[in-house]
Amino acid sequence: MNRIEPPKWMERMLKALLHERNRAAVAGDLYEEFCEVQVPQMGVARARLWYLGQTLSFIPQRLAFPLNLLCFFTLASGTWLGIMDLRLRHPGYAGRELIAGLIVGQAALTLAALHSRSLGWLRLLALAGCAAIVWLAVHALVNAMHGAHLEGYVLLIALGLLAQAALTVLILPGLDRQIARRA
Amino acid sequence: MAALLGTFEQIVLLAVVATGEEAYGRAVLRAVQASLEEVRSVSAGAVYATLDRLEAEGLVSSRLERGTPARGGRARRFYFLTTPGASALTEARTTLEKMWHGVHWPVEVMR
Numbered sequence: 231m232n233r234i235e236p237p238k239w240m241e242r243m244l245k246a247l248l249h250e251r252n253r254a255a256v257a258g259d260l261y262e263e264f265c266e267v268q269v270p271q272m273g274v275a276r277a278r279l280w281y282l283g284q285t286l287s288f289i290p291q292r293l294a295f296p297l298n299l300l301c302f303f304t305l306a307s308g309t310w311l312g313i314m315d316l317r318l319r320h321p322g323y324a325g326r327e328l329i330a331g332l333i334v335g336q337a338a339l340t341l342a343a344l345h346s347r348s349l350g351w352l353r354l355l356a357l358a359g360c361a362a363i364v365w366l367a368v369h370a371l372v373n374a375m376h377g378a379h380l381e382g383y384v385l386l387i388a389l390g391l392l393a394q395a396a397l398t399v400l401i402l403p404g405l406d407r408q409i410a411r412r413a
Numbered sequence: 414m415a416a417l418l419g420t421f422e423q424i425v426l427l428a429v430v431a432t433g434e435e436a437y438g439r440a441v442l443r444a445v446q447a448s449l450e451e452v453r454s455v456s457a458g459a460v461y462a463t464l465d466r467l468e469a470e471g472l473v474s475s476r477l478e479r480g481t482p483a484r485g486g487r488a489r490r491f492y493f494l495t496t497p498g499a500s501a502l503t504e505a506r507t508t509l510e511k512m513w514h515g516v517h518w519p520v521e522v523m524r
Contacts, residue, residue: 235485252461252465252490254477254480254487254488255437255438255477255487255488255489255490256438256457256461257487258438258439258480258484258485258487258488258489259437259438259439259442259457259484259489260439260457261484261485261487262439262483262484263439263442263443265483266483283456284456284457284458286458287456287457287458287459288457288458288461289458290458290462291458291461291462291465
């Protein structure tokens, strides 16, 4: 009788999420568990769901580093925007200071949620803040498209904010307080 | 003084110790899941991330071995407690035992 194996695309996704060093061993461990325990005990459909869940659990560790980098980038960009607006004081600069503050605040909040042991409320706040930076980024992109001239730095910061929000939504809900770093 | 181990790290290290010669990834994962099944679900990602971190800190070491037919030939990584790992576990236990000494069980809320 043919053995029921994990779907190939799920195994490819798992391997893509793993560092090369662990690729074969972790894929083998989950393969063994899938074939020997999950399928006989839960049936094929639920075993596949289990495998998918285990695969997705590797997303936080794979994407945490890029999210850290993005947060530092938006933190620096927001600080730079805030300082420049404060120095130039063009009409409406107070509103732009708020925007810079929002960018800096969300970056700091996300970094704190990534590194703090008490993730509960920080995680919720950081996730809620994603809606604000997505709105901000989309608004900036639309304005940039319809503006007289394209401002490259606006485009860059807006794309950075969108990527930050996407990674935050992917990573934070799966972050486990039990795997927080040693005290 | 070295930092104390976190609770989850202690559980993973103890799972490595408890599974002994058979402490390859899946066995450690199953041992951790079994120990916590009444408390919370534990994902493979959390366990392997912890094993990687413990290895980077020198508390466990690992060795890759050839796979078996049951795994479609995929390799197995076996984990071993190192001397610093044993010291860290001992220190964590000693500290907790000291703190628990004289505390009434079950713990009651002081009003």
